[in-house]
């Protein structure tokens with residue numbers, strides 16, 4: 443299906459292009475077709491439901507401001523020309539959040555990657571720096587990030603605006619619970635500038651896709667570095683792997699990551715001798731002090747430890763095949779076959795056969811969390827209706843779910859709408875994503891995001 447795409451008056455785009463070229467330099471502004479196409483895609487290929495609706499929007503101009511101050515100046519120029527602005531980091535968001543649905547300007551932050559300061563327990567960086575380079579920079583000072591996503595090459599601004607958690611979340615929870623200490627945000631006003639917000643005020647800009655302000659610079663918390671090991675184990679059955687998920691979550695010191703897959707999902711991952719064919723796989727990033735306890739848990743459950751690897755790169759490799767990544771690999775192995783739903787709850791362990799039966803070909807990828815496991819439930823795709831019909835069946839099993847097949851802000855939508863009414867009075871920021879509480883997004887978002 444091809445949609446009629448929204449477009450801004452080309453004369454306004456031309457005028458904005460002239461102003462931005464003056465401000466940022468020729469190389470930092472593009473209206474070239476290939477660039478516009480690339481800036482209009484994100485990770486929504488993960489959803490066959492969204493894929494059926496593509497294209498949902500196309501950029502008319504892309505700008506690459508290289509500092510937080512230039513991000514503010516770029517926003518101001520776009521507002522003065524009445525051009526919608528869709529902020530973009532690396533464009534890996536998997537719900538279509540990064541698609542410029544009203545056309546206009548894609549403000550790509552990926553060149554704004556200065557790390558300004560790393561102190562005891564914190565760092566300050568511009569929005570476009572990647573999570574991977576921040577982790578490496580923190581490591582050099584004997585510290586580590588509180589969390590980073592499996593898309594470790596994505597940007598800090600994009601993760602805070604569109605992501606939720608990942609490696610580090612077993613101990614430190616999801617983004618909404620305190621990684622962000624201070625923000626310098628830009629509102630959609632003609633004389634846009636950096637607005638410094640802290641604490642609860644800063645929290646209002648987290649995970650709402652830039653609809654209330656563009657994040658230009660951030661101060662985030664760090665913790666002391668630990669001596670991590672990449673730990674790979676395998677089991678005859680997925681049930682055996684599941685039986686250690688909750689005990690692994692409470693190992694002391696807390697693991698940075700614990701992921702498990704049944705054999706079919708594990709076989710779709712990149713080849714690794716420690717992920718043997720035909721066996722359920724468990725992969726964890728463990729503090730060296732917890733290795734003996736972890737080995738005992740695996741062996742008592744009938745599994746075997748395949749390998750224990752040293753070095754940051756080995757752990758990062760496990761991060762990059764966690765969370766949504768096994769689903770992406772599954773889709774690569776079986777093109778056009780699978781969709782997924784984000785799920786949570788003890789039923790993922792206690793009622794796995796019933797959970798798998800919710801969808802035809804159901805397969806769970808699971809991640810340990812301290813409160814309750816979370817995961818991605820894959821199923822064979824037939825129609826959007828079938829996907830939605832499964833939500834009631836999940837609910838009946840006591841499984842929390844989040845619908846990854848829609849792009850609306852569904853975390854604190856009313857709070858964001860109230861904020862955006864003052865920070866984006868013309869509705870120019872990432873149009874199409876913020877509908878307040880008006881739309882039923884088919885998610886029990888609280889079940890995925892709440893700590894209580």
Ligand SMILES: Cc1cc2nc3c(=O)[nH]c(=O)nc-3n(C[C@H](O)[C@H](O)[C@H](O)COP(=O)(O)OP(=O)(O)OC[C@H]3O[C@@H](n4cnc5c(N)ncnc54)[C@H](O)[C@@H]3O)c2cc1C
Nearest residue numbers: 485531532533534535592597599600604605606652657765
């Ligand atoms: C295979 C796969 C695995 C993933 N794994 C994880 C995971 O483990 N954990 C997780 O949380 N997410 C995950 N994601 C989702 C996504 O990759 C991450 O959230 C990532 O950190 C987003 O960063 P980005 O730079 O790509 O942001 P983008 O996709 O560019 O942007 C994300 C959203 O934020 C907005 N935005 C971007 N920059 C800014 C800014 N500076 N200010 C305001 N708004 C902005 C965009 O408009 C968009 O709405 C995964 C996605 C895929 C496809």
